[in-house]
Amino acid sequence: MGLDFDRYTPLLQDGGRMLLLVVDGLGGFPEADRGSELEDAHTPNLDALAASGITGLTEPAGPGITVGSGPGHLALFGFDPWRYDLGRGVLSAVGVSFDMKPGDVATRGNLAFLDDDGNITDRRAGRIPDEQARPVVEKLRERVALDDVEVFFEPESEHRVVVILRGEGLDGRIDDMDPQEVGVPPLPAKPQDPAAQHTADVLDRLDAAIREALHDQTPDALLMRGFDSLRDMPDFTDRTGMRACAIASYPMYRGVAQLIGFDVLGPPTTMREQIDLVAQHREDYDYHFVHFKYADAAGHDGNREAKVEALENLDADIPALLEAAEANVVAVTGDHASPASAFGHSWHPVPTLLAGGSAGVDDVTTFGERACAGGLFGLRPTQHLLPLMMAAAGRFAKYGA
Amino acid sequence: MGLDFDRYTPLLQDGGRMLLLVVDGLGGFPEADRGSELEDAHTPNLDALAASGITGLTEPAGPGITVGSGPGHLALFGFDPWRYDLGRGVLSAVGVSFDMKPGDVATRGNLAFLDDDGNITDRRAGRIPDEQARPVVEKLRERVALDDVEVFFEPESEHRVVVILRGEGLDGRIDDMDPQEVGVPPLPAKPQDPAAQHTADVLDRLDAAIREALHDQTPDALLMRGFDSLRDMPDFTDRTGMRACAIASYPMYRGVAQLIGFDVLGPPTTMREQIDLVAQHREDYDYHFVHFKYADAAGHDGNREAKVEALENLDADIPALLEAAEANVVAVTGDHASPASAFGHSWHPVPTLLAGGSAGVDDVTTFGERACAGGLFGLRPTQHLLPLMMAAAGRFAKYGA
Numbered sequence: 099m100g101l102d103f104d105r106y107t108p109l110l111q112d113g114g115r116m117l118l119l120v121v122d123g124l125g126g127f128p129e130a131d132r133g134s135e136l137e138d139a140h141t142p143n144l145d146a147l148a149a150s151g152i153t154g155l156t157e158p159a160g161p162g163i164t165v166g167s168g169p170g171h172l173a174l175f176g177f178d179p180w181r182y183d184l185g186r187g188v189l190s191a192v193g194v195s196f197d198m199k200p201g202d203v204a205t206r207g208n209l210a211f212l213d214d215d216g217n218i219t220d221r222r223a224g225r226i227p228d229e230q231a232r233p234v235v236e237k238l239r240e241r242v243a244l245d246d247v248e249v250f251f252e253p254e255s256e257h258r259v260v261v262i263l264r265g266e267g268l269d270g271r272i273d274d275m276d277p278q279e280v281g282v283p284p285l286p287a288k289p290q291d292p293a294a295q296h297t298a299d300v301l302d303r304l305d306a307a308i309r310e311a312l313h314d315q316t317p318d319a320l321l322m323r324g325f326d327s328l329r330d331m332p333d334f335t336d337r338t339g340m341r342a343c344a345i346a347s348y349p350m351y352r353g354v355a356q357l358i359g360f361d362v363l364g365p366p367t368t369m370r371e372q373i374d375l376v377a378q379h380r381e382d383y384d385y386h387f388v389h390f391k392y393a394d395a396a397g398h399d400g401n402r403e404a405k406v407e408a409l410e411n412l413d414a415d416i417p418a419l420l421e422a423a424e425a426n427v428v429a430v431t432g433d434h435a436s437p438a439s440a441f442g443h444s445w446h447p448v449p450t451l452l453a454g455g456s457a458g459v460d461d462v463t464t465f466g467e468r469a470c471a472g473g474l475f476g477l478r479p480t481q482h483l484l485p486l487m488m489a490a491a492g493r494f495a496k497y498g499a
Numbered sequence: 500m501g502l503d504f505d506r507y508t509p510l511l512q513d514g515g516r517m518l519l520l521v522v523d524g525l526g527g528f529p530e531a532d533r534g535s536e537l538e539d540a541h542t543p544n545l546d547a548l549a550a551s552g553i554t555g556l557t558e559p560a561g562p563g564i565t566v567g568s569g570p571g572h573l574a575l576f577g578f579d580p581w582r583y584d585l586g587r588g589v590l591s592a593v594g595v596s597f598d599m600k601p602g603d604v605a606t607r608g609n610l611a612f613l614d615d616d617g618n619i620t621d622r623r624a625g626r627i628p629d630e631q632a633r634p635v636v637e638k639l640r641e642r643v644a645l646d647d648v649e650v651f652f653e654p655e656s657e658h659r660v661v662v663i664l665r666g667e668g669l670d671g672r673i674d675d676m677d678p679q680e681v682g683v684p685p686l687p688a689k690p691q692d693p694a695a696q697h698t699a700d701v702l703d704r705l706d707a708a709i710r711e712a713l714h715d716q717t718p719d720a721l722l723m724r725g726f727d728s729l730r731d732m733p734d735f736t737d738r739t740g741m742r743a744c745a746i747a748s749y750p751m752y753r754g755v756a757q758l759i760g761f762d763v764l765g766p767p768t769t770m771r772e773q774i775d776l777v778a779q780h781r782e783d784y785d786y787h788f789v790h791f792k793y794a795d796a797a798g799h800d801g802n803r804e805a806k807v808e809a810l811e812n813l814d815a816d817i818p819a820l821l822e823a824a825e826a827n828v829v830a831v832t833g834d835h836a837s838p839a840s841a842f843g844h845s846w847h848p849v850p851t852l853l854a855g856g857s858a859g860v861d862d863v864t865t866f867g868e869r870a871c872a873g874g875l876f877g878l879r880p881t882q883h884l885l886p887l888m889m890a891a892a893g894r895f896a897k898y899g900a
Contacts, residue, residue: 127859159898160502161883162890166899180506186900324900443897444857445890468862468875477877
């Protein structure tokens with residue numbers, strides 16, 4: 099924790115190109131009668147990559163902490179996730195290319211179903227597809243207006259909608275209004291600081307206006323969470339000397355990368371398109387960040403078989419990805435664990451492999467939690483990965499005489 | 500090191516019950532021709548518990564540091580042992596339920612034998628039993644008085660006596676007067692700071708008065724060490740949301756737990772009584788701390804066979820302890836290593852196991868230093884254990900979006 103990247107910047111020198119493959123929700127845990135999803139998946143290409151390099155386990159924000167994707171990715175990019183704690187709303191807003199201004203407050207909304215008593219019956223409105231969600235967002239744009247505050251609605255993906263508030267005296271320190279469970283009503287806005295009371299009042303009016311606007315639509319409400327305002331972030335290229343690009347199918351992951359100065363490519367919609375973008379822009383960047391979403395989604399749904407299948411599908415694409423990147427150094431890891439048995443993110447250390455350059459080789463020949471526990475990379479904070487990738491690619495001069 | 504528990508407190512949520520079994524002085528080190536005491540002991544029940552969870556090694560206060568029981572236990576309870584450095588005197592005073600006041604200075608004394616030249620011949624007065632030590636302490640109470648400072652003597656156990664000084668301008672920053680070796684005289688009081696000069700003068704007068712008081716007793720002197728004054732400690736329950744109890748046969752371990760807000764049960768005098776207390780108070784607490792003393796005592800005496808036997812005796816009690824606790828999550832570790840070959844505490848990382856809840860399982864099936872080195876828990880600061888136990892018991896919400 100708290101790795102200070104300012105120590106590395108004066109040591110920068112030119113070095114090899116690198117590929118970071120983030121398998122969202124990669125980690126899990128073995129149980130008495132079965133392995134983790136990664137251990138049980140048939141992944142010959144990831145195993146071969148692990149065998150060609152060194153392996154270990156990474157913790158994004160300290161022992162026992164379950165992180166969201168924001169802190170998980172910031173740690174992968176070498177940032178202290180406790181120092182830079184971004185709300186999901188800001189990440190999502192940047193991810194849909196919304197031009198946030200200082201003072202704006204952003205939040206992530208889920209289109210949801212309520213019953214006649216106003217209790218939530220489905221937090222994701224049946225995972226409504228994009229083409230059905232967009233007209234609903236259009237209705238919100240037409241029908242919802244507040245006197246004193248500008249409101250912007252931006253479709254993200256499926257049931258996910260970004261909401262941005264713009265006006266005087268807004269403050270993002272508001273608890274989630276999404277209770278994250280069914281059978282209860284959405285929560286009223288609760289300020290975390292007295293200075294946010296005005297914003298809480300605005301949000302309660304906004305929530306009422308949204309429900310009124312959706313009275314003739316299929317989803318009934320928008321569950322808002324992850325309130326935050328934009329703040330300054332250090333620039334990845336200034337820190338590392340590397341031109342970096344993000345190749346991600348989901349907006350949030352493009353968002354976090356863009357906030358720290360990555361170029362955002364695409365957006366791609368399939369792994370095949372992601373691989374093509376890597377190949378097309380191979381020479382344009384020193385650091386290619388490729389985000390694979392589907393293991394995490396299966397973990398959230400508690401679908402062990404789907405997570406295993408997603409990992410096996412990814413594995414089949416590994417040779418093409420490596421060929422497209424022609425990277426000197428490759429790392430494969432996750433932003434956090436998402437075991438199906440947890441129905442969401444978990445605290446477990448994430449399997450991590452580092453291959454190429456001067457990374458070296460250990461005796462681990464399969465990519466899985468137990469195997470990685472014995473690897474040369476060791477058990478480390480996730481923040482350590484970036485400097486180790488850069489070191490393997492020869493990007494640091496010696497410290498001290 | 501320096502794990503900041505303030506980061507965890509905002510994430511607290513309800514979760515499972517847990518049992519921490521501290522085997523005092525658990526760790527040791529394998530040598531060329533034999534294993535550590537734990538490795539060589541026949542411990543089928545601890546092995547089975549290790550096989551049902553994940554294993555690793557813990558370091559209480561950083562690599563190479565040999566800790567006393569105070570820092571060792573504070574680290575187990577999630578406190579930074581460098582930030583909260585309590586003297587043994589304070590721990591012992593609280594452990595015997597002495598009501599310390601701010602400004603008091605406490606110290607631990609050993610009744611000892613001196614030869615005619617005033618050199619120490621036995622630092623523990625032959626491990627004088629309680630019933631012989633108590634009359635000696637009564638004599639000290641009757642005969643020792645200083646003009647300007649109140650002096651309290653409290654028997655702890657066997658040769659151990661707590662001494663508390665109460666008066667104006669006392670300062671606990673005094674080096675140990677116990678040289679911790681035989682053949683030399685007790686040391687004069689040496690202040691670590693000029694502000695403690697007055698206290699050093701008081702202690703030299705006290706030492707003379709004690710020797711005079713003991714002129715017709717079997718022990719000849721009291722070797723004083725671990726000087727400290729009481730300071731504020733954060734409350735464990737406030738930090739963790741857990742009601743905690745301490746079930747320990749020795750006063751010092753009850754003392755450290757009480758200082759941070761544990762309820763102290765008993766005191767028990769045998770492991771059987773400890774197990775009964777766990778069962779009786781199973782539902783009253785979220786966190787049961789059970790302290791097993793006898794492995795450490797054998798280590799101090801350099802008695803390898805006795806340490807092995809103590810571990811085997813403990814092992815036989817493990818099934819009853821687990822049954823009594825019915826805990827969601829169980830951890831077994833030590834507060835520090837005490838290999839018999841070191842005749843005391845040592846710096847070696849301590850074998851640690853974590854089982855139950857979402858801890859998962861690794862491939863380690865025996866509980867020992869070398870086996871644990873390959874486990875999924877990894878090599879960690881001892882301070883990591885508490886948040887990992889709590890994470891496995893589902894006691895933390897997600898950090899960040």
